[in-house]
Structures are given as C-alpha cells and as structure tokens.
Amino acid sequence: MPEQLTLIIILIAVVAVLGIGGAFFLLRSNKAPKDTYTGPRDSNDPAPTATLEPEAAEASVSSPGAAPETALESPVVEMPEETEAPAAEVPEPVYGRLARLRARLAKSNTALGKGLLALLSQDKIDEDVWDEIEETLLLADLGTEPTMELVDALRERVKVEGSRDPQRVHDMLREELLKLVDPTMDRNFIPERHKDRPNVIMVVGVNGVGKTTTIGKMARVLVAENKDVLLGAADTFRAAAAEQLATWGDRVGVPTVKSDVDGADPASVAFEAVRAGIEQEVDIVMIDTAGRLQNKVGLMDELGKIKRVIEKQATVDEVLLVLDATTGQNGLTQAKVFAEVVNVTGIVLTKLDGTAKGGIVVAIQRQLGVPVKLVGLGEGPDDLAPFDAEAFVDALLD
Numbered sequence: 001m002p003e004q005l006t007l008i009i010i011l012i013a014v015v016a017v018l019g020i021g022g023a024f025f026l027l028r029s030n031k032a033p034k035d036t037y038t039g040p041r042d043s044n045d046p047a048p049t050a051t052l053e054p055e056a057a058e059a060s061v062s063s064p065g066a067a068p069e070t071a072l073e074s075p076v077v078e079m080p081e082e083t084e085a086p087a088a089e090v091p092e093p094v095y096g097r098l099a100r101l102r103a104r105l106a107k108s109n110t111a112l113g114k115g116l117l118a119l120l121s122q123d124k125i126d127e128d129v130w131d132e133i134e135e136t137l138l139l140a141d142l143g144t145e146p147t148m149e150l151v152d153a154l155r156e157r158v159k160v161e162g163s164r165d166p167q168r169v170h171d172m173l174r175e176e177l178l179k180l181v182d183p184t185m186d187r188n189f190i191p192e193r194h195k196d197r198p199n200v201i202m203v204v205g206v207n208g209v210g211k212t213t214t215i216g217k218m219a220r221v222l223v224a225e226n227k228d229v230l231l232g233a234a235d236t237f238r239a240a241a242a243e244q245l246a247t248w249g250d251r252v253g254v255p256t257v258k259s260d261v262d263g264a265d266p267a268s269v270a271f272e273a274v275r276a277g278i279e280q281e282v283d284i285v286m287i288d289t290a291g292r293l294q295n296k297v298g299l300m301d302e303l304g305k306i307k308r309v310i311e312k313q314a315t316v317d318e319v320l321l322v323l324d325a326t327t328g329q330n331g332l333t334q335a336k337v338f339a340e341v342v343n344v345t346g347i348v349l350t351k352l353d354g355t356a357k358g359g360i361v362v363a364i365q366r367q368l369g370v371p372v373k374l375v376g377l378g379e380g381p382d383d384l385a386p387f388d389a390e391a392f393v394d395a396l397l398d
C-alpha cells in the first residue's frame with residue numbers, strides 16, 4: 001500500500017512537471033521577442049532567441065485567411081492569391097501620357113514660361129528687365145547656378161540676335177531651357193529582367209511625398225508595358241501603407257508581399273518579396289520603404305539593411321527617390337540626405353501639377369547628378385508620366 005501511494009505521488013509529480021514544461025514551451029513558441037525578425041539576419045542584429053534563417057523564413061509566407069502559424073508579435077508575410085484579385089484593369093499606355101497631361105503642367109507653370117517670354121520680347125531689355133528675368137527663374141526654383149547660367153546665355157544671345165521677333169525669342173528660350181533640362185540623360189525606367197532573376201527597384205522618399213501612390217501608378221505603367229511585376233510593402237511603419245499598396249497592385253493583377261504587423265522588420269519583407277519574385281519568375285520587383293527622416297543614421301541603418309538583405313539573393317538595380325515638387329528647397333535638402341545614404345539612380349517628381357515651380361526639375365538633377373525619370377501630374381491612377389525634356393520645356397513655354 002505505501003508502495004502504491006509512493007507510485008501515485010511520483011506519477012502526479014511527473015504529470016505536473018510535464019504540464020509546466022509544455023506550457024512554457026507553448027509560451028516560448030508563441031511569443032517571439034519584440035526585436036526578433038522572421039527574415040534573414042545581419043551580423044549587427046541583436047541575438048535572436050530562435051533564429052530564422054532565410055530558408056526557414058519561408059514558413060512565414062501564407063495566404064490570407066490561413067490560420068496564423070506563429071506568434072502575433074512576429075511579422076507574417078502574406079501573399080494574396082491571384083485568384084482573389086478583382087478583374088484587372090487595363091492601364092493607359094505609357095508613351096504620350098505627358099502630351100495628355102501637358103495642359104496641367106502648362107497651367108501651373110504659366111508664370112514661368114509666359115513671364116519669361118513677355119520679358120524677353122520687350123523692345124529694350126534693360127538691367128531692370130534682366131533682374132526680373134532672374135527673379136522669375138529663382139521663384140520657379142531653378143536654383144542659383146542654373147539661373148545665372150541661363151541669364152548669361154540669354155544676355156549673350158539677345159545682344160547678338162536681338163529680341164524683336166517673338167518666334168526667335170521663343171526658340172532661343174526653348175533651346176537654352178532644354179540645355180539646362182538636359183535631354184541626353186538616360187531616363188529609361190522600364191528595366192529588363194535579368195536572365196535568372198527579376199530586376200529590383202527600391203523606392204525611397206519621406207512619408208507623404210506620394211511614394212506609395214507612385215509605386216501603385218508605376219505598377220500600372222509597367223503592366224501597360226507587358227511586364228510581370230511584384231510589389232514588396234517594406235514600409236512597415238504605417239500598416240495602412242501596405243494595404244494601400246496591395247490595393248493598387250490588386251487593381252492591375254499585381255501581387256504584393258506584405259506583413260500584417262505594424263513595425264515588422266522592413267528588411268524581412270523586402271527579402272520575402274524578392275524571393276517570391278524569383279520563385280514566380282516576375283520581371284520586376286518594386287520595394288516600397290518607409291525612409292523616415294528622423295535622423296540620418298536611422299535612415300542609413302534602415303535602407304542599408306534592406307539593400308544588404310535584398311542583395312543576399314539579387315541585386316538592387318535601381319533606387320528611385322520620390323520627391324514632392326511643391327516642397328521646393330525642402331525637397332532639395334531631402335534629396336541630399338537620401339543621396340548620402342543610398343545610391344539614388346533616378347528621381348520621380350510628384351505633384352508637379354500643383355506648383356508653379358517647374359524649375360525644380362533642373363535644380364534636383366543638378367544637385368544629385370541623376371535624371372528625373374517620371375513626373376506625377378495628378379491624383380488619378382494614370383497621372384504619372386515618363387519625363388521627356390522636350391515636352392516638358394514646350395509645356396512651360398506654351
């Protein structure tokens with residue numbers, strides 16, 4: 001009898017120990033520490049409690065509606081099933097868009113073009129008039145150096161050619177403005193897929209410049225060019241941004257890789273997006289980023305890490321910086337900070353429809369030495385146009 005009692009006590013003890021252990025195991029597996037990432041890790045990341053190597057991260061790719069597999073604090077990357085997407089829209093063809101949107105550009109920049117033409121067409125151009133010309137250019141955000149260059153060139157030509165013939169003045173101004181805008185820059189923004197992997201475009205810029213909207217519009221542009229596109233919502237700072245991006249993608253049948261967790265690791269989402277892009281053999285993967293400008297070191301850490309993680313399986317072929325044309329000098333300052341942090345290869349200038357400061361195109365290109373590739377001219381889904389130097393200058397002058 002005492003033996004039986006001892007046996008029962010031992011059994012109860014064993015069950016109790018197993019129960020506590022099991023509960024602890026569940027807690028551990030369900031509660032990833034705040035700082036752990038589901039994606040690949042860099043050497044400078046904090047030590048993980050449970051390491052998820054790139055291969056293991058595959059487990060976190062799931063379809064919407066599927067039961068969450070892991071802890072809620074860990075980012076879960078979702079790949080919407082293509083079958084769930086609504087019937088895809090057919091976006092407007094890309095070329096010729098600037099012609100359609102030209103009126104908007106011309107409308108907001110009347111002061112620049114028309115003002116200059118009126119000033120230059122006067123019978124006598126004295127110093128006061130030259131001052132006014134200079135002021136007009138500076139007010140249009142052309143920048144000091146290009147303004148001086150343009151005024152000097154115009155002074156020289158007016159001296160030789162005169163200013164009586166309006167057509168001649170128009171042509172003269174057109175030629176000189178065109179030189180500043182530089183039609184020789186490579187503005188191609190429709191990349192080809194690499195033989196074994198997609199072309200990867202990283203899109204950077206501060207919140208509110210129109211970055212997510214621009215990626216959505218660009219997805220349409222690329223789809224209109226028969227490209228297979230996949231979006232990566234690595235702007236995890238604001239969860240709604242990922243939803244917004246996915247909605248843009250859904251409209252044209254483009255999948256989006258995103259995390260449902262606010263503040264999930266952006267590099268992890270970028271990694272998953274590129275991997276999905278490789279697996280699905282798409283042509284182009286576009287990665288949205290948050291790029292908060294709280295300080296340069298933070299920005300450098302975030303964007304640098306996203307880039308490094310992408311480069312574990314592909315190359316970052318293009319870094320597009322999105323800038324809001326209405327912010328003037330502030331935009332230039334932003335551009336400078338981003339250019340110091342990442343290798344910006346092209347610029348998308350948004351909200352050019354809402355500003356008379358078309359000269360910002362020249363100032364930004366000069367500042368960064370990279371071309372403006374696309375311009376945003378409205379809130380409509382197809383109000384993004386490839387930048388064309390000649391059409392742009394013509395719109396300013398007409």
Ligand SMILES: Nc1nc2c(ncn2[C@@H]2O[C@H](COP(=O)(O)OP(=O)(O)OP(=O)(O)O)[C@@H](O)[C@H]2O)c(=O)[nH]1
Pocket residue numbers: 205206207208209210211212213214235238241290350351352353354375376377378379383
């Ligand atoms: N008029 C005009 N509005 C634009 C243009 N591009 C974007 N917008 C508007 O600018 C606002 C901000 O756009 P978002 O795409 O949300 O900006 P964001 O930079 O991605 O901001 P976050 O998502 O917070 O990172 C939206 O209301 C857009 O419709 C443009 O070219 N012209």
